[in-house]
Amino acid sequence: MSRRQDIDIRPIHEDEIPEWIRALNTGFLRPPSASDAEVADRTTYIVPERTLGAFDGDRCVATFRSFTQELTAVGGTPVTADAISNVTVTSTHRRRGILTRMMAQDLAAAKDRGDVVATLIAAEYPIYGRYGFGRATTAAEWTIDVPRAGLDPRWAGPDDGARIDLVDGDDVRKIGPELHERLRRAQPGAIDRSERWWQVSTGVLVLDRAQWTEPFYAVYRNAQGQAEGLLAYTVDEHWGDAKQPLETAKVKDMIAVSPAAERALWWYVCSVDWVTKVRTGWRAPDDLLPHLLPDPRAARITTQADWLWVRILDVVRAMEARTYGRSGTLVLEVTDRDGLSAGRYRLEAAPDGASCAPTTEDAELTLDVGELGTLWLGDESAVRLAALGRVREERAGAASEADALLRTSRRPWCPDIF
Structure with missing residues (x-):
């Protein structure tokens, strides 16, 4: 068995696209061979430097791809997102930290680029909360x-x-x-x-x-x-x-x-x-x-399930990009085990605009960055999350105040899969 440190995770070269597709198809339980037509199609739109492969020797055993996306925030402002797709780990190489390494590499690059959020559609529910993603829409x-x-x-x-x-x-x-x-x-x-x-x-x-x-x-x-x-x-x-x-x-x-x-x-x-x-x-x-x-x-x-997942990369820009139906202030303590968005922030919201900035004031609501992603588009209730133990009130009534500021009259929706 290959050791964890023997797995080389890196952007693929163009001549490795067929091998990368074979690993991708294997992970999604499709016939693994890469046809000439599929290789030609993929070559037209994947960005090699944002297309990661995990290699055990010459064999690709995991895949990961991201691309630039525009996501509409509450109020209609588009924000730049790091859209993540084509994530697989071959069954022979699970539980070796491969996805964690690929995700960390991609999210760090997205943060450096200045992307406001990262997005994905989760095939399986329990995976992506570990990386700071929260369920943001339902379909x-x-x-x-x-x-x-x-x-x-x-x-x-x-x-x-x-x-x-x-x-x-x-x-x-x-x-x-x-x-x-x-x-x-x-x-x-x-x-x-x-x-x-x-x-x-x-x-x-x-x-x-x-x-x-x-x-x-x-x-x-x-x-x-x-x-x-x-x-x-x-x-x-x-x-x-x-x-x-x-x-x-x-x-x-x-x-x-x-x-x-x-x-x-x-x-x-x-x-x-x-x-x-x-x-x-x-x-x-x-x-x-x-x-x-x-x-x-x-x-x-017939079916109802989670759809778009959001990972906040820049708390200040994310909170200032959206609109608010009423005026209010809220001090958030955001935890983030990966350190990309952790901090204490004061949100001052009003119907005509909002400001968000780091602060040393006492926190009123403490939550993980994944829960902030769940709340950001307005679909979830902070009161519900507090009842579930997923956010913590440091001031009585802070969760209700968060709902009054963040929730929307119509639910957010992503029509597309990617």
């Missing part, structure tokens, strides 16, 4: 039983001058990016989408390991002809024994920048002939959807 998926939704079977589209049009991938690549930008500027927790994202989602770029099925694309335009919503969905082919259609529409993506667009697009997909079930894809946990139906019970939550 939910609903399944709609269309026949019992109570919608008018004669519904043929909006009756307020708006319209819904079917379009193709070329139209989506023109309309979609601007719509998504409008959504993410207003949605705490949303992240930017690259040009490559739109190429993959519309079939211009077909990943070697993926089976491409062209979706249907529907665009909602308001009475003035402006696009306010985009829906992408596929439909299976399933018929009952009595020659009755029992087809399921699966929503791949839905962007709506107005409540009218959101309502119309859900009603539209529920009105497609032969569709008896709709699976919504990942949505915000407080999505309007159930209550857009005459019978909200027709939409049941």
